Amino acid sequence: MAKGRIVVDEELCKGCELCISVCPKNVIKMANDRFTPQGYHPAELVDPDEECTGCAICSIICPDAAITVFRMVPVEKIKSTKP
Amino acid sequence: MTDKKMAEALIFSKPESLTDVPTHYCPGCTHGVAHRLIAEAIDEMGVRENTVGIAPVGCSVFAYNYFNMDFAEAAHGRAPAMATGFKRVNPDMNVFTYQGDGDLASIGAAEILHAAGRGEMITVIFINNAIYGMTGGQMAPTTLPGQKTTSSPLGRDIETHGFPLKMCEILSQLDGSAYIVRRSLHDAANIRKAKKAVRQAFEVQRQGLGFSMVELLSNCPTNWRMTAKESLVWIGEHMVPVFPIGDFKVHPAIVESKKG
Amino acid sequence: MAKELLKGNVAFAEAAIRAGCEAYYGYPITPQTEALEHMAKRMPELGRVFLQAESEVAAINMVYGAACAGVRVMSSSSSPGVSLMMEGLSYIAGSEVPVVLVDIMRGGPGLGNIAPSQGDYNQIVKGGGHGDYRVITLAPATIQELIDLTVEAFDIAEKYRCIVVVLADGSIGQMMEPAELPPMQDVRKREDRPAWSLTGAKDRDPRVVTSIYIDPVEEEVFNLKLVEKQKEIEANEVRFRSLHLEDAEIAVVAYGTAGRIAQSAIKQARDEGIKVGLLRPISLYPFPYDEIGKVADQVKRILVVEMSGGQMLDDVRLAVNGKVPVDFYGRMGGMVPLPDEVFEQIQELNEKANA
Numbered sequence: 001m002a003k004g005r006i007v008v009d010e011e012l013c014k015g016c017e018l019c020i021s022v023c024p025k026n027v028i029k030m031a032n033d034r035f036t037p038q039g040y041h042p043a044e045l046v047d048p049d050e051e052c053t054g055c056a057i058c059s060i061i062c063p064d065a066a067i068t069v070f071r072m073v074p075v076e077k078i079k080s081t082k083p
Numbered sequence: 084m085t086d087k088k089m090a091e092a093l094i095f096s097k098p099e100s101l102t103d104v105p106t107h108y109c110p111g112c113t114h115g116v117a118h119r120l121i122a123e124a125i126d127e128m129g130v131r132e133n134t135v136g137i138a139p140v141g142c143s144v145f146a147y148n149y150f151n152m153d154f155a156e157a158a159h160g161r162a163p164a165m166a167t168g169f170k171r172v173n174p175d176m177n178v179f180t181y182q183g184d185g186d187l188a189s190i191g192a193a194e195i196l197h198a199a200g201r202g203e204m205i206t207v208i209f210i211n212n213a214i215y216g217m218t219g220g221q222m223a224p225t226t227l228p229g230q231k232t233t234s235s236p237l238g239r240d241i242e243t244h245g246f247p248l249k250m251c252e253i254l255s256q257l258d259g260s261a262y263i264v265r266r267s268l269h270d271a272a273n274i275r276k277a278k279k280a281v282r283q284a285f286e287v288q289r290q291g292l293g294f295s296m297v298e299l300l301s302n303c304p305t306n307w308r309m310t311a312k313e314s315l316v317w318i319g320e321h322m323v324p325v326f327p328i329g330d331f332k333v334h335p336a337i338v339e340s341k342k343g
Numbered sequence: 344m345a346k347e348l349l350k351g352n353v354a355f356a357e358a359a360i361r362a363g364c365e366a367y368y369g370y371p372i373t374p375q376t377e378a379l380e381h382m383a384k385r386m387p388e389l390g391r392v393f394l395q396a397e398s399e400v401a402a403i404n405m406v407y408g409a410a411c412a413g414v415r416v417m418s419s420s421s422s423p424g425v426s427l428m429m430e431g432l433s434y435i436a437g438s439e440v441p442v443v444l445v446d447i448m449r450g451g452p453g454l455g456n457i458a459p460s461q462g463d464y465n466q467i468v469k470g471g472g473h474g475d476y477r478v479i480t481l482a483p484a485t486i487q488e489l490i491d492l493t494v495e496a497f498d499i500a501e502k503y504r505c506i507v508v509v510l511a512d513g514s515i516g517q518m519m520e521p522a523e524l525p526p527m528q529d530v531r532k533r534e535d536r537p538a539w540s541l542t543g544a545k546d547r548d549p550r551v552v553t554s555i556y557i558d559p560v561e562e563e564v565f566n567l568k569l570v571e572k573q574k575e576i577e578a579n580e581v582r583f584r585s586l587h588l589e590d591a592e593i594a595v596v597a598y599g600t601a602g603r604i605a606q607s608a609i610k611q612a613r614d615e616g617i618k619v620g621l622l623r624p625i626s627l628y629p630f631p632y633d634e635i636g637k638v639a640d641q642v643k644r645i646l647v648v649e650m651s652g653g654q655m656l657d658d659v660r661l662a663v664n665g666k667v668p669v670d671f672y673g674r675m676g677g678m679v680p681l682p683d684e685v686f687e688q689i690q691e692l693n694e695k696a697n698a
Contacts, residue, residue, distance in 0.1 A: 153544050154553075161401070
């Protein structure tokens with residue numbers, strides 16, 4: 001599986017596309033097939049080749065704190081990776 | 084491939100000091116980023132329950148809907164005076180103002196100058212996007228020469244409108260200022276540095292070193308008539324040369340503590 | 344406690360301190376600066392907060408900030424400075440935090456002069472700042488009243504969560520009279536701060552103090568709440584003094600220093616057999632409309648005396664409602680009428696009344 005994974009909260013995402021513009025692996029895409037409750041097209045993770053590294057740059061740039069980021073890490077390190 | 088046991092860790096989630104309310108800010112507006120950095124700093128310091136924020140007049144007038152802490156609403160420009168009045172009777176609380184460029188550098192110029200001059204133990208987060216957002220894109224004291232706004236439709240003309248005010252440079256002259264820095268929110272690397280500065284500013288207050296302010300170069304895609312991405316690029320290309328990123332005043336105690 | 348010879352400005356500052364005022368934020372302006380100076384000396388002695396702000400604009404906003412914390416806080420100023428505070432007062436009224444302000448009126452408009460006047464009646468009594476709100480306005484005529492009303496002001500402001508203005512003039516601020524100060528009250532303990540105040544969201548939901556209601560539906564609801572509060576205030580907080588009204592044919596209505604001067608004139612008139620009395624409003628908001636209405640049922644003429652061009656005059660006319668003629672005598676620009684001048688007016692009216 002991919003090292004990283006993101007979940008976009010569609011209550012908060014405004015489809016500003018900044019996450020897409022900064023993702024180094026190009027694994028975030030606009031979901032133009034649907035609208036959020038606020039009427040935006042949300043962003044979503046589209047990562048068929050399991051390239052997401054969980055770098056979290058998307059969550060840094062996201063103005064709406066809409067992105068939750070997960071990353072596979074050695075078990076013993078888990079306490080220290082939580083922000 | 085290592086044989087180490089791996090598990091999924093949570094790398095980032097919304098800070099506790101932010102509420103779940105979706106913001107009314109435009110898509111791509113860095114107000115949201117600034118709010119998050121403040122919330123992260125407050126969470127890390129564990130001071131949410133002892134913090135009071137003072138909201139300005141501007142796009143962030145409803146900031147109190149997005150921060151999970153006690154808040155007051157100030158009149159335009161008056162937040163530093165309100166914060167002063169509140170902090171003086173609650174010296175042990177963490178008090179910050181959140182102000183835009185009209186609020187802080189135009190109508191509030193006297194209040195910010197004197198709060199810094201008195202060395203008020205408050206933290207000011209100054210959102211500089213070189214324009215008046217809420218009222219529809221008028222010229223601000225920090226609008227760049229040549230920049231078109233609805234009240235400078237031909238571009239800011241130095242002859243008529245004078246020069247932009249550089250608030251970090253001004254306030255760093257005052258003995259009461261302990262930590263005056265400018266950072267930017269236009270890319271992840273700068274946002275990371277901005278976060279450190281915001282945290283440092285609150286620590287300066289906690290340690291009673293004096294007045295602290297972090298100016299954050301921010302965007303306004305709507306009134307700049309750009310996409311969110313274009314607006315971040317514009318900050319880097321046009322605002323940073325006029326408003327250089329840097330440390331304008333750093334209390335010696337901070338320097339010392341970093342050495343040790 | 345024994346009587347002391349006190350200057351007005353010092354008296355109200357010390358009275359506020361005795362009432363447990365925890366913070367004072369102000370700015371120098373004649374003729375009330377002695378209050379600021381007294382606070383500068385006394386507040387630090389008691390471990391309380393004093394700060395000279397950079398302007399009255401800043402001062403009233405500092406007051407607003409401290410009021411959000413649920414502490415007793417005040418400012419004082421004079422007419423041009425109070426004009427600067429109007430924005431802040433509107434915000435304070437719109438967020439329902441209690442605040443006490445003392446206005447020592449001087450000659451105006453504009454920079455005017457430093458002599459006494461009553462030219463701020465409209466500014467204070469009708470609200471002054473933008474929007475629909477009223478401030479409770481109390482008008483002393485003696486140093487003792489100034490002391491007592493300042494102390495009461497804090498209680499009333501907290502009872503109704505509103506602004507209370509003690510409205511005096513430069514002569515009251517500057518003159519010295521024997522008066523008694525109340526015993527000292529400590530400042531409120533942290534744990535006793537009101538349930539709406541900002542104390543840090545520990546073990547509770549966050550609180551917000553604001554005056555913005557962006558939805559007009561909600562804003563109207565808030566305004567109606569203020570109206571209900573005003574009705575309660577009007578029912579319970581009217582204050583006035585009356586003198587020699589029992590058999591009066593002429594009534595003088597005057598407040599503060601003008602009321603005191605009228606009192607001397609009335610004494611002189613009574614000595615000459617003129618049946619004249621005084622109704623001296625002490626609360627200008629809520630105004631004693633009913634009481635003046637009753638006086639109008641009884642007398643033949645009413646004389647309003649003010650140190651202005653006639654501002655309370657309008658409220659008296661409303662109260663009298665056309666029942667009897669209402670005359671006016673005023674001095675402006677810092678001129679203080681002598682009792683003789685008012686006596687002459689009473690004489691003239693007496694002749695008209697009995698013609």
